Amino acid sequence: MGCKCCKKNKNSEELTDVERAIEIVINNFHCYAVKGRKECLTPNELKDLVGQRLPHLAKGMGTLDSKIECHGDADDAKLQFGEYWDIMGDAAKGCKGQKK
Amino acid sequence: MGCKCCKKNKNSEELTDVERAIEIVINNFHCYAVKGRKECLTPNELKDLVGQRLPHLAKGMGTLDSKIECHGDADDAKLQFGEYWDIMGDAAKGCKGQKK
Numbered sequence: 461m462g463c464k465c466c467k468k469n470k471n472s473e474e475l476t477d478v479e480r481a482i483e484i485v486i487n488n489f490h491c492y493a494v495k496g497r498k499e500c501l502t503p504n505e506l507k508d509l510v511g512q513r514l515p516h517l518a519k520g521m522g523t524l525d526s527k528i529e530c531h532g533d534a535d536d537a538k539l540q541f542g543e544y545w546d547i548m549g550d551a552a553k554g555c556k557g558q559k560k
Numbered sequence: 561m562g563c564k565c566c567k568k569n570k571n572s573e574e575l576t577d578v579e580r581a582i583e584i585v586i587n588n589f590h591c592y593a594v595k596g597r598k599e600c601l602t603p604n605e606l607k608d609l610v611g612q613r614l615p616h617l618a619k620g621m622g623t624l625d626s627k628i629e630c631h632g633d634a635d636d637a638k639l640q641f642g643e644y645w646d647i648m649g650d651a652a653k654g655c656k657g658q659k660k
Binding site for chain 1: 574575576581582584612641645649
């Protein structure tokens with residue numbers, strides 16, 4: 461998937477590593493939120509995102525499919541940024557757990 | 561602040577940019593969670609983290625102080641990783657809002 465929106469922010473040199481990291485996670489949302497014009501993801505777009513961009517962390521997420529499916533129609537339902545962030549948090553918690 | 565725990569994971573070369581970004585946000589939590597031995601942050605540790613590691617994004621977070629204070633005693637209360645992730649999400653939403 462060509463992802464032109466993932467290029468660096470002009471001011472990203474000034475950001476700390478953590479701020480740049482958060483910016484990357486945000487840009488990733490915008491990158492896949494094609495139908496919702498960068499404002500929301502469909503469940504199918506989220507599945508593509510997780511499969512392509514989180515191939516390793518997805519292993520720790522458990523039942524992602526059921527989580528996504530409960531959001532409604534795979535091509536029409538709209539997942540807001542907050543829901544995306546929560547799902548990334550599930551991936552992070554899974555990753556954190558594996559490191560213990 | 562010396563932050564030895566922020567070094568790269570051995571396998572981080574294999575990770576995607578988004579996975580590495582999530583790993584950086586996780587490592588940042590471990591780095592500041594000194595009193596809670598990498599498992600939880602005190603409100604004061606979280607304040608230090610935000611002040612030092614999110615100097616730009618913190619501007620979009622609004623009333624961080626009141627959010628942190630409601631978690632209890634500044635040096636004793638324990639914020640779990642999920643609460644930290646939610647607060648990082650507030651920073652991300654603020655950042656996302658500024659970009660519009």
